[in-house]
Amino acid sequence: MNTLAQSLEGGNPALNITIFGLFVAGTMVIVFRASRNTKTASDYYAAGRAFTGPQNGIAISGDYLSAASFLGIAGAIAVYGYDGFLYSIGFLVAWLVALLLVAELLRNTGKFTMGDVLAFRMRQRPVRAAAATSTMAVSFFYLLAQMAGAGGLVSLLLGIEGEAGQSIVIAVVGAVMIVYVLVGGMKGTTWVQIIKAGLLIAGTAVMTVWVLGRFGLNLSSLLGAAVDSSAGGDSLLNPGAKYGASETSKLDFLSLGIALVLGTAGLPHVLMRFYTVPTAKDARRSVVWAIALIGLFYLFTLVLGYGAAALVGADTIKNAPGSSNAAAPLLAQELGGPLLLGFIAAVAFATILAVVAGLTITASASFAHDVYANVIKKGKVDSKNDEVRVARITACVIGAVAIVGGILAKDQNVAFLVALAFAVAASANLPTLLYSLFWKRFNTRGALWSMYGGLTLTIVLIVFSPAVSGSESAMVPDADFAWFPLSNPGLVSIPASFFLGWLGTVLSKEHLEDKHREMEVRSLTGAGSEKAVAH
């Protein structure tokens, strides 16, 4: 069984690097071309609002289908079976929240960031500072997840076991990402995401058909083969393999499910993508395209996960470098040898690169636009170029943090890390966003209590959860300071954040109903919304 894992290490690193290098070279050309028209803040943050709905929809799926989706979910299904499938369903159904409640209204009211929507009604400086804080926090967790994925992939595909070698590769990935963001702005980043989405979906589609072809295009025989090569037998197809062990772990599953479905519409890098299209109707079409592509992709991962269990075997996957994250690359090697492995590895690297670039431009926009221009400079920035300059500096800092974080965060399951980012987004961002769009009494204190309360509660509960200490799989396995039983805090933190938003609002005498009338008219009709920039 171990021969496969070893031959993987000895695979063909030169081929893998060459294919990845071609991707980087190709995207760099496009990014430099895109940079020619990037002049104003609207160009840099929102690509001049000139992308079409379908283009933006493909870019959204490129932004959203992270290494966690590809490597993490396929691995979770291969090793834990059915319980890994929940991630896919939660990640997909969540898009209905964005489609029905958030996307169009956000496009009509805001300009560049989530803070814009909140600042519409409330006192600018405190809510922008809060929105930037939670944006940074979500981006940080998400970045950590992507970089952890990069670390695992390096050891898997290049056979680099040494700390120094892995660190150098992560640093190279970070440096390429910084160039994308600095040079190309949102336009360049968007094109990178579009290309990556195309490659990822095409690559997984080929593998899916290939896997199904091996089993006579019969899903049932595929599942049967997965069961035969798994030690747990039939339990691979039934729920409960990972989360069914105790009452606590069942609650954990519920908590995870809620965080996944409510997190998406609060993810700042997803929200920001809605500003890159000219109208709310295009924002709607973007989401429709995104739902179609993301849904298709998750159906593919189901086949790939069980395919890896059937053709590679759960034990081989667990013992491979990179553990469960190795399932999809191992399956590619089993199917198409070194060439397909090289392609899939390059796609996985490209995935990490594109998602990290999207996160970085979002976090840097939030800092430059919300904190620098509106909190520090009180909205009196000398020129828009000044704001963009700050955004570029911030992008470099975030890139550096991502590189260091990636080196430190190896060996965590990336799907789990992303689930934590979703818990923060669902707790700190979504309640405030929904109240702000739909509740006329909502005010500044409610927004601050909900955002800071939700963020603090989520992080405190994570720190004192079994994910951080007190269990064998924890980040700090030697210490035990856990008192909160669940690994995912969403079950407690999301309702608490909704409650805090309500409580803070009714305890404050501030009334903003006039502003709410204006916001409601604008959000529903698009009157006075930001228009596309003609070049």
Next chain:
Amino acid sequence: MSTTEPSTHPPGPTSWAEVHSSAEFRELRRRLRVFVFPMTAGFLSWYLLYVLLADYAHGFMSVKVVGNINVGLVLGLLQFVSTFAITGLYVRYADRKLDPLADKIREEVEGEAR
């Protein structure tokens, strides 16, 4: 490009409050909410039901339907189907019932400024 601080008055002579209390705008808001709120409640309940079944009804979810395909897999795939269906329904509804009215109000608000 507008300024960072949103203007408190629309481009035309009517105020935001007047537009807000107009019959047309009230109808637009009613149409949006009458679709979006029940639909959200619906798909969230259906999703929660699925999660609870996967969590607490292992026996039921493990019942084989065809070959190796069990109830859990069928219900999971039905989540995909319902998501695609709701997306299609909303797009159709928005095209027919929301967009024409929203466009009309927006043109009235913005057009008066010219």
